Amino acid sequence: FVRGRMIDTDKQTIALVGAEQATNEGIEVTSRLAKSFADAGVQIISSLIGGIAAAAHLAIKAAGSASFAVIDSGFDPLADSDEMPLAIDVAISGGVISEFLPEFAATPESLMQSNRLLVGLANAVVFTELYNDSRRGIDLLEFCSQNGKLTFFFVNPDFGALSDEPTLKRAVASGAIL
Numbered sequence: 001f002v003r004g005r006m007i008d009t010d011k012q013t014i015a016l017v018g019a020e021q022a023t024n025e026g027i028e029v030t031s032r033l034a035k036s037f038a039d040a041g042v043q044i045i046s047s048l049i050g051g052i053a054a055a056a057h058l059a060i061k062a063a064g065s066a067s068f069a070v071i072d073s074g075f076d077p078l079a080d081s082d083e084m085p086l087a088i089d090v091a092i093s094g095g096v097i098s099e100f101l102p103e104f105a106a107t108p109e110s111l112m113q114s115n116r117l118l119v120g121l122a123n124a125v126v127f128t129e130l131y132n133d134s135r136r137g138i139d140l141l142e143f144c145s146q147n148g149k150l151t152f153f154f155v156n157p158d159f160g161a162l163s164d165e166p167t168l169k170r171a172v173a174s175g176a177i178l
Contacts, residue, residue: 003075004095007068007121013043015122017140018052018129025159026129027055033128033154034059045121048083052128057090066094072114074104115140124150129162145174152177
């Protein structure tokens with residue numbers, strides 16, 4: 001199900017993902033990177049789960065472009081969530097995508113399922129900030145590795161890598177490019 005419009009398959013699409021509890025540096029890096037992608041005509045897809053995802057969507061909106069979000073529930077539960085204002089913004093300019101019936105409430109399993117859809121819709125995945133305690137982020141990374149998805153961990157010259165050492169080691173071992 002899609003609210004808004006669907007991703008243009010004739011354009012490049014990047015999943016811009018990372019920590020739910022993002023740092024100020026992570027938000028700044030994500031915002032700059034999202035704007036650069038928008039300026040280059042690249043579509044952005046992410047989740048609606050705060051932090052890096054929210055920074056990506058808001059930066060794309062500020063750049064006057066559209067972003068897309070994959071959610072881990074149906075649309076009805078969004079009405080009572082903190083994600084609703086962002087979902088409305090994303091749906092107006094881009095689209096909100098779910099593979100679940102409208103009334104379906106999120107579960108840990110549906111979170112992992114939505115990761116698969118998110119990765120599948122993207123040409124490549126870019127992590128701007130990720131730590132070993134992020135179940136969703138680590139699952140995304142492992143799924144990228146299992147499916148040979150082109151994966152990048154952004155390292156900023158000003159801030160360095162916005163990830164802990166175990167996560168960076170896991171990323172490199174999984175085939176991610178720093």
